[in-house]
Amino acid sequence: MNNRKRKSGSRFGGLGWIGLVLLLLLVAVRALTQQEEVEPVKAETVVSAHQDNGTWTAMPDSVLVLCKPASLTSVPEQVLERTSYVVSYNAETRCPNWVAWQLTADHTDGLMKRISNFHEDEDCPLPRATLQDYRGSGWSRGHMCPAGDNKWSRQAMYDSFSLVNVCPQNAKLNSGVWNSVETDCRRWARQYGEVYIVCGPVWSHGPRRTIGANAVAVPDAFFKVVLRLSPTPQAFGIVVKNTEGTRKRDLYFNSVDQVERITGIDFFPALPDDVERQVEATADMAAW
CATH class of the missing domain: 1.20.5 (Single alpha-helices involved in coiled-coils or other helix-helix interfaces)
Known part of the structure; x- marks a missing residue:
C-alpha cells in the first residue's frame, strides 16, 4: 500500500x-x-483605451475632483478630459490655461516608448495650434503633462502629444530645468505613492508674442504646483521664466498661494478648507 x-x-x-x-x-x-x-503608434492611430496596461483607462472621477482647479471666468475656458490628464484650453491663446493630473508610483514608469507624434486636437475650435505653427518658429513644443509620466499606457502616451497639452517653450528650458522638475515629480510620486500636479503658462500684462499663422501665444513663464497627501499634506509651487533657464536664476519656489496670485487660478479647491489653507500658505521644500 x-x-x-x-x-x-x-x-x-x-x-x-x-x-x-x-x-x-x-x-x-x-x-x-x-x-x-508596445511599439509606438502612428499619429493617425486612435488607440482603444481598454488595451492599456495602467491602473485606469480613463481618469477616475475622484481623481478629477481633486486635480481640477476652480472654473475660470476671466479667460476663455474649454475643459477636456484625456486618459491621464484634464486640461483647460484657451481658444484665445491657442494654449492650455492649465493641465492637471495625478501621478502615481505605478505611473512613473512603463513599457511604452516615447512616440513623438505631436498632433492637432480636433476637439478644439478653429483656429487652433497646428504643427506648422511651430515649424521654423524657434520655439519647442513644450509638454505640460510630460511624456515621461505616460509610459504606463499606449493611449496616455498618445494623448500627451496632443497640442492641447503643449505651449511654445524655450528649447533649453524644455530639456533643462523644466525636465529636471518633471524628474523630481516622478521621484516624489515613487517616494510618497502619488502626487497631484497642475501646470501651465504665465502671461504678462503687455502685448503677447505669437507664432505661426494661427497666432499661438508664447508664454512669458510657466508655473507648476505639486500636492501630496501622505504621510502629511504638503504642497509647493514654482514659477520659471520662459528663457534658457538655470535653476539658480530663473526657477523660483513659491507657496501655492503665491502662484494663485500670479495666475489667478484657484488650485485644489476640493480639499477641506483647513487643509487647503495649511498646505497652500507656505513652501517647505525641506519636507520633500
Missing part, C-alpha cells in the same frame, strides 16, 4: 513539474506578445 502511494505521488510530482514548465512557457510567450504590442 505504501509503495503504491509513493509511486502515485512520484507520478503526480512528475506531472506537476510538467505543468510548471508549461506555465513558464505560457508566461514567456505572453511577455513576448506584450513587447510586440
Whole structure:
C-alpha cells in the first residue's frame, strides 16, 4: 500500500513539474506578445483605451475632483478630459490655461516608448495650434503633462502629444530645468505613492508674442504646483521664466498661494478648507 502511494505521488510530482514548465512557457510567450504590442503608434492611430496596461483607462472621477482647479471666468475656458490628464484650453491663446493630473508610483514608469507624434486636437475650435505653427518658429513644443509620466499606457502616451497639452517653450528650458522638475515629480510620486500636479503658462500684462499663422501665444513663464497627501499634506509651487533657464536664476519656489496670485487660478479647491489653507500658505521644500 505504501509503495503504491509513493509511486502515485512520484507520478503526480512528475506531472506537476510538467505543468510548471508549461506555465513558464505560457508566461514567456505572453511577455513576448506584450513587447510586440508596445511599439509606438502612428499619429493617425486612435488607440482603444481598454488595451492599456495602467491602473485606469480613463481618469477616475475622484481623481478629477481633486486635480481640477476652480472654473475660470476671466479667460476663455474649454475643459477636456484625456486618459491621464484634464486640461483647460484657451481658444484665445491657442494654449492650455492649465493641465492637471495625478501621478502615481505605478505611473512613473512603463513599457511604452516615447512616440513623438505631436498632433492637432480636433476637439478644439478653429483656429487652433497646428504643427506648422511651430515649424521654423524657434520655439519647442513644450509638454505640460510630460511624456515621461505616460509610459504606463499606449493611449496616455498618445494623448500627451496632443497640442492641447503643449505651449511654445524655450528649447533649453524644455530639456533643462523644466525636465529636471518633471524628474523630481516622478521621484516624489515613487517616494510618497502619488502626487497631484497642475501646470501651465504665465502671461504678462503687455502685448503677447505669437507664432505661426494661427497666432499661438508664447508664454512669458510657466508655473507648476505639486500636492501630496501622505504621510502629511504638503504642497509647493514654482514659477520659471520662459528663457534658457538655470535653476539658480530663473526657477523660483513659491507657496501655492503665491502662484494663485500670479495666475489667478484657484488650485485644489476640493480639499477641506483647513487643509487647503495649511498646505497652500507656505513652501517647505525641506519636507520633500
